[in-house]
Amino acid sequence: MRKKIVAGNWKMNTTVAEGVALAKAVVERSAEVPEGVDLIVAPPFTHLVSVAEVLKGSKVGLSAQNCANKAKGAYTGEVSVDMLVSAGCGWTILGHSERRQYYGETDALLVEKVRLALDAGLGVILCVGENLDEREAGRHFEVVTEQTKAVLFNFTAEEMAKIVIAYEPVWAIGTGKTATAAQAEEIHECIRKVLAQKFGQAVADDTTILYGGSCKPSNAKELFAQPDIDGGLIGGAALKADDFIGIALSF
C-alpha cells in the first residue's frame, strides 16, 4: 500500500525563530493526524538543524527543498546530500518548478541530484508539472510524461520505493488557481501508467503521487478523494500550522 503524505514546502519564508515556532505548532497538532498519513516539513537550509531538534521523537519528517548535484568540494553556496543527512533530513524536494524556471534546472541535472540523494539514503520528492502555455496548447499529458520519464527512467524499481512524485501544475502554484480534482486526477493516473510501463504495476501502485498548487483546507478533501491522489505538497498554506494540519485531516 502506498503512503499518504502531506508535505509543507516553506520555500524562502520565515526566519529561524519563526520556522522553529511553526515546526513546534505543527508537532503539537500532529497528534490529531491519523496513523497512515505522514507529515513532512521542508524549511530553508538555515533552519534544518534547529527544526530537526523540534521534530525529534515526533511523527513529522524533515525535508530539504533542494540539494547540490555534486557530492562535495569547491562548489560555493551549494549544500550536499551528506550535509542534509547530517542536519537530520530524511528527504529532499527536487525539481520544483521554481528551481526549473528561475535557476535553470534541467531533467539531466535532476538525474544527478536524485542519484546523490538516493545514494545518501534520502527520500526524494520529485516535482513535475506543465506551465500555462503548455496546458493551453493541450500538451500537459505530454510534458508531464516526458519529465517523469527523463528523470525517473534512470532509476530502478527498487529505488522507486524511495521516490515520491509531486504533480504541480505551474499555473496553479501560488496563484490561488487550483487544478480541479478531475484535472489533477487525470494527470496522476497518467503518471501512474507511465510508471507501470517501465517498472510494472506493483511499483506504480506503490508510488505516492502528491498534488501541489494552491491546495488548502477547503479544497484538499475533494482532491484527496481521487483514487490516484495520495496527498499534497503544500506551499502557502504550509506556513500556518492550522491550515497545514487542516489539509492533513482532509483524507
Ligand code: PGA
Ligand atoms: P502553493 O505552492 O501551495 O503556494 O501553490 C505549492 C508548491 O509550490 O509546492
